Each structure stands twice: as C-alpha cells, then as structure tokens.
Amino acid sequence: xxxxxxxxxxxxxxxxxxxxxxxxxxxxxxxxxxxxxxxxxxxxxxxxxxxxxxxxxxxxxxxxxxxxxxxxxxxxxxxxxxxxxxxxxxxxxxxxxxxxxxxxxxxxxxxxxxxxxxxxxxxxxxxxxxxxxxxxxxxxxxxxxxxxxxxxxxxxxxxxxxxxxxxxxxxxxxxxxxxxxxxxxxxxxxxxxxxxxxxxxxxxxxxxxxxxxxxxxxxxxxxxxxxxxxxxxxxx
Numbered sequence: 001x002x003x004x005x006x007x008x009x010x011x012x013x014x015x016x017x018x019x020x021x022x023x024x025x026x027x028x029x030x031x032x033x034x035x036x037x038x039x040x041x042x043x044x045x046x047x048x049x050x051x052x053x054x055x056x057x058x059x060x061x062x063x064x065x066x067x068x069x070x071x072x073x074x075x076x077x078x079x080x081x082x083x084x085x086x087x088x089x090x091x092x093x094x095x096x097x098x099x100x101x102x103x104x105x106x107x108x109x110x111x112x113x114x115x116x117x118x119x120x121x122x123x124x125x126x127x128x129x130x131x132x133x134x135x136x137x138x139x140x141x142x143x144x145x146x147x148x149x150x151x152x153x154x155x156x157x158x159x160x161x162x163x164x165x166x167x168x169x170x171x172x173x174x175x176x177x178x179x180x181x182x183x184x185x186x187x188x189x190x191x192x193x194x195x196x197x198x199x200x201x202x203x204x205x206x207x208x209x210x211x212x213x214x215x216x217x218x219x220x221x222x223x224x225x226x227x228x229x230x231x232x233x234x235x236x
C-alpha cells in the first residue's frame with residue numbers, strides 16, 4: 001500500500017502546545033513542500049485527504065504513484081542503521097528566524113542569514129527550516145512518538161540527484177526540551193491562527209540530534225508534492 005494511502009497523523013495546535021511543554025527527545029519536481037493548507041488536508045475521508053493527494057494536481061502524482069514514499073516504519077528493510085555519528089557532520093550557526101503556523105504544521109524558517117549546514121558523505125546541505133508534526137509521522141515497530149521534528153536542508157549543488165536532506169527527531173513525553181521551551185510562548189499565542197512572526201536569533205545547535213546511531217533511507221517529502229529522492233536521517 002502506498003504510504004500516502006495510510007491515515008496520516010493530524011496536526012492539532014492545542015495538542016502540539018501541550019506536547020511542547022512536556023517533551024524530551026528519545027535517547028536523542030519541486031523540492032519544496034506545499035504551504036497552502038487549503039490545497040490539501042489530513043482527514044481520512046476527505047476529498048483532499050492523503051489517499052487523494054496524488055489526484056488533486058498533476059505535479060502531486062508522486063503522492064499516489066511514487067515507489068519511495070515517506071513516512072515509513074523505521075524497522076523497514078529500506079532503512080540502514082548508521083552507527084558512526086561522524087557520518088553526520090553539522091556546522092550550524094545562530095541566525096534570525098521566522099515562526100509560522102502553516103495550518104498543517106508549525107515551522108521555523110531562518111532568513112536573511114546563513115544558519116549553517118550538514119555534510120552527509122561529502123555532500124553539503126544548507127539548513128532552511130524546521131517544522132513539527134504531532135503525533136510522529138514515522139514509526140518504529142509500529143509505535144508512534146509524541147512529536148516529530150524535521151530539519152529540512154537543501155543541497156548547495158542544484159545538480160545533485162538528492163537535493164533535499166531531512167534530519168528527523170522523534171520525541172517522547174518527559175522533561176521539557178530546551179529548544180521547544182524557547183519557542184513555546186510564541187507557539188501558544190499563534191496556535192489557532194495561520195500567521196507568522198519574527199522571533200529573533202535562534203540557534204539550531206540547540207536541537208538535540210547528537211545520537212550515537214541514526215536511521216538512514218531514501219524517501220520523499222511527507223506532504224505534497226511528495227517529491228522523492230529525499231535523504232532521511234532519523235534520530236531518537
């Protein structure tokens with residue numbers, strides 16, 4: 001069954017805010033996502049729901065016909081366990097950011113400055129934005145986590161086949177997370193309204209992705225246009 005035909009986790013602002021307060025990370029075509037929430041939704045029986053995404057627009061056909069779709073269960077044979085933390089090298093920098101409620105998620109985008117990059121097997125990817133989904137989109141042995149963060153990076157070489165790399169972090173309920181706690185006041189005040197605001201300098205180094213092992217696989221964007229060829233590196 002195509003991954004987009006599964007029931008997608010729904011983003012609920014109030015639930016996300018509650019989750020922000022009590023989270024810790026567990027043990028640790030166009031390449032851009034569609035930002036117009038009115039174009040699609042997550043409702044299982046909706047005409048704009050995940051099982052219909054591939055029919056809504058021609059450029060979203062991968063959502064229906066793709067063979068490397070995300071999210072997946074990380075126990076899949078498609079996934080490689082990367083034990084050497086050195087294979088994920090990051091050089092992030094504090095940078096001005098904008099927080100935005102996009103309806104289907106909340107995103108934090110760095111702008112007008114360089115937020116740094118990661119190096120995966122010799123290829124550099126610059127950090128663009130992070131966003132959250134609650135509950136998690138990826139699962140491990142069928143189990144979902146309370147929250148999932150995606151750090152979206154674009155290759156500095158536009159001709160490279162794998163132009164997008166996403167670092168994912170799975171959270172579970174626990175002690176407050178420092179990065180999420182820094183944003184909670186702004187998230188709370190914009191939870192019920194699609195809007196954006198400047199939140200000053202945000203340091204991506206605060207995100208706890210320094211795990212001793214990662215799950216690595218080739219997949220897709222998890223929302224339209226469901227572009228494939230995305231390098232996923234999941235930490236928990």
